[in-house]
Amino acid sequence: MFRKSKSLIGLDIGSHTAKAVELTTSGGETYVTATATVELPPGEERNEVLANMIRSSDFHTRRVATAVSGKSVIVRYLSMPRMTDEELPRALEFEADKYIPFDMSDVVKDCQRLGGPGDMSLDGVEEDKMRVLLVAAKRNVVDDAVKVVQDVGLQPSVIDVDAFALGNAYEFGLQSGADPAEETAGVVALVDIGARKTSINILQGDQSLFTREIYMGGNDISQAVSKRLGMRLEDAEEFKKNPGESEAELEEALAQTFEDLGGEVLLSFDYFENQFESRVEEVFLSGGSARMPILAPSFERIFNRRTTVWDPLGSLSLKLADTNPEVLAELSSQMAVALGLASRIQKER
Numbered sequence: 001m002f003r004k005s006k007s008l009i010g011l012d013i014g015s016h017t018a019k020a021v022e023l024t025t026s027g028g029e030t031y032v033t034a035t036a037t038v039e040l041p042p043g044e045e046r047n048e049v050l051a052n053m054i055r056s057s058d059f060h061t062r063r064v065a066t067a068v069s070g071k072s073v074i075v076r077y078l079s080m081p082r083m084t085d086e087e088l089p090r091a092l093e094f095e096a097d098k099y100i101p102f103d104m105s106d107v108v109k110d111c112q113r114l115g116g117p118g119d120m121s122l123d124g125v126e127e128d129k130m131r132v133l134l135v136a137a138k139r140n141v142v143d144d145a146v147k148v149v150q151d152v153g154l155q156p157s158v159i160d161v162d163a164f165a166l167g168n169a170y171e172f173g174l175q176s177g178a179d180p181a182e183e184t185a186g187v188v189a190l191v192d193i194g195a196r197k198t199s200i201n202i203l204q205g206d207q208s209l210f211t212r213e214i215y216m217g218g219n220d221i222s223q224a225v226s227k228r229l230g231m232r233l234e235d236a237e238e239f240k241k242n243p244g245e246s247e248a249e250l251e252e253a254l255a256q257t258f259e260d261l262g263g264e265v266l267l268s269f270d271y272f273e274n275q276f277e278s279r280v281e282e283v284f285l286s287g288g289s290a291r292m293p294i295l296a297p298s299f300e301r302i303f304n305r306r307t308t309v310w311d312p313l314g315s316l317s318l319k320l321a322d323t324n325p326e327v328l329a330e331l332s333s334q335m336a337v338a339l340g341l342a343s344r345i346q347k348e349r
């Protein structure tokens with residue numbers, strides 16, 4: 001019998017590295033059918049390097065889900081009077097400018113009612129109120145994201161936000177029966193440490209309750225190494241990835257930076273825990289910077305709760321043309337956002 005298959009590429013164009021994961025749904029199952037990564041140079045060459053990555057990958061589709069992030073993207077969790085999904089966008093027309101610090105004519109926005117039965121996000125919300133997620137992004141940021149995708153010969157189909165994609169990758173793992181946490185009902189924090197920023201998404205089961213971006217990451221790590229150990233920045237970038245026998249020296253040089261970044265993340269946990277009267281039980285780290293073996297143990301000490309590097313691809317079904325499992329396992333944590341973007345394929349019915 002003829003069976004239709006469908007594919008979607010999740011393309012996460014970070015400030016340092018582009019990551020792509022293609023998912024294909026066929027016969028009711030979803031497989032990882034291609035992955036790609038490339039480090040992006042600054043400036044003009046960026047698109048060229050990205051286009052090369054796309055050309056040399058074995059994607060089965062041109063359709064792409066990509067993301068925007070940063071200070072031009074606003075995420076707010078609001079409490080609003082109960083109303084129908086049809087009434088919501090209109091009500092927000094009047095409300096949104098209270099929460100969005102940009103000129104409303106330069107903004108693209110989207111909203112969604114939150115929470116279902118048993119969802120903790122409804123605890124403490126009055127009977128006649130509901131929780132609403134409001135996302136707004138400067139129009140030029142969204143337009144740029146669309147243009148980059150088109151310029152490299154692909155077709156934009158979804159524009160998401162990094163922190164939500166992170167949550168979607170986790171949810172996808174749960175649905176695939178690959179539960180990274182033993183206790184699915186518990187509260188977990190996903191913390192993605194990239195180059196410029198760290199994205200946080202705190203979830204209960206598969207419901208996202210809190211997101212935040214902190215503008216610190218791998219660039220600050222390289223800078224600290226360069227400053228403390230008197231190295232050129234390029235050498236520091238290399239040394240942090242391959243310290244060889246000097247791991248202790250690296251750890252000492254980074255103690256303060258880890259304290260600073262870890263401390264900021266911990267402030268978010270505190271905020272969440274006060275608001276929801278519930279404890280973040282476990283932390284899953286992702287992003288390129290989480291690939292540093294010394295990072296997770298240091299953060300575990302700072303957070304004082306179980307903290308591990310997340311391997312979001314590890315438990316999925318793979319149908320890749322040529323894979324080196326070791327290389328993929330190495331890269332997996334860096335692919336979390338790209339996987340979450342691609343996982344939108346499940347919502348396309």
Ligand SMILES: Nc1ncnc2c1ncn2[C@@H]1O[C@H](COP(=O)(O)OP(=O)(O)OP(=O)(O)O)[C@@H](O)[C@H]1O
Nearest residue numbers: 014015016017194195196197218241287288289291
């Ligand atoms: N093996 C490694 N050890 C330490 N750091 C690493 C390693 N591999 C990559 N990195 C660092 O990870 C960062 C890139 O990670 P990632 O791809 O998650 O960031 P990005 O998505 O490009 O950045 P952002 O999300 O901040 O825009 C860089 O700072 C890089 O130096």
Ligand SMILES: [Mg+2]
Nearest residue numbers: 014015194337
């Ligand atoms: Mg990133």
